[in-house]
Amino acid sequence: MFYTKMKCFAINELGIRKNFKMITKRLQATKQHEPAVTSVNVCPNIHQPADASLEWQRARPFSELPKEGVFGFICKFLPGGRYYKLDSNQLERAMHEDFGDIFIVPAVMGRPNIVVTHNPEDFACVFRNEGIWPIRPFATLRYHRNSRHADFYKGTEGVMTTHGEQWSSFRSILNPLLMQPKNVHKYFSKMAQVNQEFIDRIRLIRDCKTLEMPADFEDYLKRWTLESVAVVALDKQLGLLRNDSENSADALEMIPALNTIFTLAYDLEWKPSLWRRVSTPKFRRLMQAMDDIHNLSLKYVENGIARLEAEKQRGFQRPENEKNAFEKLLDIDQKIATVTAMDLLVAGVNTTSSMVAGVLLCLAKNTEKQEKLRSEVDQILPQKDGDFTADALENIPYLRACIKESMRVYPLSVGIVRAIQNDVVLSGYRVPKGTMVNLVSSTLLANENYYPRPLEFLPERWLRPSKADDDHSVTEKVGAQALRPSNPFIFLPFGVGPRVCLGRRVSELEIELGIARLVRNFRIEFNYPTDKAFKSMFINMPNIPLKFKFTDID
Numbered sequence: 001m002f003y004t005k006m007k008c009f010a011i012n013e014l015g016i017r018k019n020f021k022m023i024t025k026r027l028q029a030t031k032q033h034e035p036a037v038t039s040v041n042v043c044p045n046i047h048q049p050a051d052a053s054l055e056w057q058r059a060r061p062f063s064e065l066p067k068e069g070v071f072g073f074i075c076k077f078l079p080g081g082r083y084y085k086l087d088s089n090q091l092e093r094a095m096h097e098d099f100g101d102i103f104i105v106p107a108v109m110g111r112p113n114i115v116v117t118h119n120p121e122d123f124a125c126v127f128r129n130e131g132i133w134p135i136r137p138f139a140t141l142r143y144h145r146n147s148r149h150a151d152f153y154k155g156t157e158g159v160m161t162t163h164g165e166q167w168s169s170f171r172s173i174l175n176p177l178l179m180q181p182k183n184v185h186k187y188f189s190k191m192a193q194v195n196q197e198f199i200d201r202i203r204l205i206r207d208c209k210t211l212e213m214p215a216d217f218e219d220y221l222k223r224w225t226l227e228s229v230a231v232v233a234l235d236k237q238l239g240l241l242r243n244d245s246e247n248s249a250d251a252l253e254m255i256p257a258l259n260t261i262f263t264l265a266y267d268l269e270w271k272p273s274l275w276r277r278v279s280t281p282k283f284r285r286l287m288q289a290m291d292d293i294h295n296l297s298l299k300y301v302e303n304g305i306a307r308l309e310a311e312k313q314r315g316f317q318r319p320e321n322e323k324n325a326f327e328k329l330l331d332i333d334q335k336i337a338t339v340t341a342m343d344l345l346v347a348g349v350n351t352t353s354s355m356v357a358g359v360l361l362c363l364a365k366n367t368e369k370q371e372k373l374r375s376e377v378d379q380i381l382p383q384k385d386g387d388f389t390a391d392a393l394e395n396i397p398y399l400r401a402c403i404k405e406s407m408r409v410y411p412l413s414v415g416i417v418r419a420i421q422n423d424v425v426l427s428g429y430r431v432p433k434g435t436m437v438n439l440v441s442s443t444l445l446a447n448e449n450y451y452p453r454p455l456e457f458l459p460e461r462w463l464r465p466s467k468a469d470d471d472h473s474v475t476e477k478v479g480a481q482a483l484r485p486s487n488p489f490i491f492l493p494f495g496v497g498p499r500v501c502l503g504r505r506v507s508e509l510e511i512e513l514g515i516a517r518l519v520r521n522f523r524i525e526f527n528y529p530t531d532k533a534f535k536s537m538f539i540n541m542p543n544i545p546l547k548f549k550f551t552d553i554d
Contacts, residue, residue: 059425062432065115066099070106074272088266089536092116092414092440102427105438110276111139114417115431116438120450122426123439123489127497131421134499135163137436140268140275140283141346144290152294158339159502160347173332174340174502177325178232184505186324190231191510192388195517197241198224199385202522202550215545221353222255226345228352228510229503233344234300235326236307250296254345257296259541260289262350266537297342305330348503350539351412352510355493357542358410359403359515361533364526364548366457370519373398373459374553377520384520384553393512401459403511407493408445409457413539415440416495442536444490452483461485522550 068076076083082098083091095103096118105114117123142161145153159171177183201220206213213220223240230238230251238251264286268275275283304326311317318327329337363370376399380392416439423433431437446454451461461483485491494501501507518524526548535543 055425056423056430059428059430062430065429066103067106068099070108073106073108077272087536088270088414088538089442089540091270093443096440096443102429108272109274112436114436114438115426116440117426118440118443119427120441120444120487120490122437123441125424125426126418126420126437126439127489129420129422129424130418130497130499132498133164133168134497135419136417136499137419138265138269140265140286141290144287144294148287148291149294152335153339156333156335156339158343160343168498170336171498171502173329173336174325177328178502179505181505183325184509187231187506187509188388188390188513190237191228191513192517194224194227194231194237194241195514196385197227198514199517199521201241203552206550210549211551212547212549215547217546217548218353218357218542219255221356221546222258222349223252224514225352225356225510226251226254226349228514229344229348229506230300232325232506233341233348234304235324236300236304250299253292254296254349257289257292258346258349260285261293261346262538262541264289269538293342293346297345298338301334301338301341305334344503344506347501348507350541352507354410354412354534354540354542355403355407355507356511356514357546358534358540359406359511360518360524360546360548361526361530362406362409362457363402363515363519364524365530369402369457369459370524373402374519377516381516381520384517388513388516392516393509396512396516397463398459399512399516401462403508403515404462404491404493405457405459408451408491410534410540411442411445412493414438414442414536416492418499441490441492450486450490458483518550521553523553525549525551 075081078084083094086094095105095116101119102115102117102122105116107113138161142157145157145161155166156170157166159167159174162170198220201223202213205217205220220241227238227240230236239248240251242248264282267273267282268286273282274280308327308330323331326337326341329340363373376396380395381388417436418439419434419436420431421433424431426437444450448454465481489496494504494507526546528544528547530544532543534540
């Protein structure tokens with residue numbers, strides 16, 4: 001019954017690639033020259049079967065890839081070892097120094113070998129060979145759903161942990177609801193309301209003399225992003241930004257649980273850990289945090305169902321074209337709605353709050369860019385407490401450029417992990433089908449070989465020339481073109497291909513509305529060092545008190 005329902009909503013999974021035109025043109029151009037049947041793919045410039053076979057034979061064997069022995073690798077994570085207490089970005093840099101652009105992180109304690117590459121030419125090759133059903137590991141969450149709560153999740157594990165046809169079928173239901181702009185824009189007014197509540201909250205909690213935020217402002221960012229995600233995942237505001245402690249008490253429990261997940265997942269997924277063999281203290285804490293998200297999400301979904309049933313009994317029922325994602329998923333299957341809510345909550349709170357923190361830090365430290373952005377925002381929001389017009393987000397090129405540039409300066413993660421579906425040659429080495437490959441881009445985003453003037457915050461590098469520009473503007477845009485990256489596969493903050501981030505559209509809408517409202521209401525300052533602003537765990541998370549100064553704009 002589950003698969004029958006899902007197939008009714010099936011869409012072409014590869015259609016999602018239209019959002020990455022520049023990248024896919026490159027991919028497709030290469031694919032046109034690939035042999036119809038081959039198990040060897042050599043990247044990036046081998047097109048004929050004979051050439052591919054010859055290049056594979058000439059490549060160095062997998063066994064010759066630089067690699068630390070298992071015992072030596074484990075010792076480096078022990079007290080006094082080279083990798084002891086390094087965050088994920090520091091760890092990747094240290095291993096890069098030790099082994100070069102490509103190497104193997106050895107299989108240890110039940111985790112398979114992982115090839116790590118810092119070569120962007122390899123990135124293109126891996127994306128061409130990820131298949132239509134890409135594999136991205138999240139072993140701890142998969143264990144939680146496959147083993148710890150197998151009775152509940154059986155057949156309905158969601159998109160974060162499944163692979164193959166099951167993943168594709170589930171994703172086919174969600175793509176039209178969460179990836180099509182027209183459907184995501186249904187949440188425009190509700191998210192705008194959440195953003196206004198966030199502005200009001202800032203005025204309430206800031207120091208009346210210094211106008212600075214309290215040291216725990218990061219928690220308020222997460223309240224905002226959780227509130228925004230709940231609008232989509234649960235069709236409900238949780239009261240996290242209002243003085244509504246009675247109704248928001250349960251929701252507040254989600255924030256420490258999510259913090260635990262993203263902190264401990266790094267230790268258990270990437271560092272040597274016995275959790276696959278023995279239930280370690282960190283593993284038990286992680287499972288408890290996942291249990292908390294599971295139980296709270298289930299409670300909110302059940303409340304949502306009761307609310308909709310009560311509305312039906314009163315004779316109120318929305319037309320099909322006005323139903324939100326939560327309602328449509330409930331029409332399909334209650335468990336699908338529940339698991340999707342969990343996925344959105346797990347993936348959409350800490351990630352978006354970290355991205356917003358990065359944008360605010362960049363704007364605070366680059367006042368001339370902030371003023372330029374404010375001039376643009378003034379046009380779409382003439383009254384700082386007014387409503388956005390329906391087409392407001394169609395005319396914000398500089399806002400989007402600021403967001404993209406801040407995600408380059410403060411990337412969310414060290415890279416992307418995929419399992420290749422064919423034998424390939426990476427950086428001159430044979431890599432067999434099924435191998436996990438970690439594409440590390442964080443070391444390249446500040447590399448002048450790929451990004452001119454990489455240490456500067458230059459949103460202009462992402463602007464496109466306009467035919468309506470005058471001569472002066474055109475000159476500026478030509479200069480901006482010279483700032484653009486030289487390789488399209490390095491900067492992929494939401495991923496690429498069929499497994500592109502499912503919450504991308506929701507996150508973009510949330511950030512764009514939020515930053516626009518903040519810039520329109522406040523002059524943003526940060527009067528503290530930012531050299532270690534983030535700590536890189538499973539994702540990058542703020543590492544300093546976010547004591548922004550918000551001064552009201554007259």
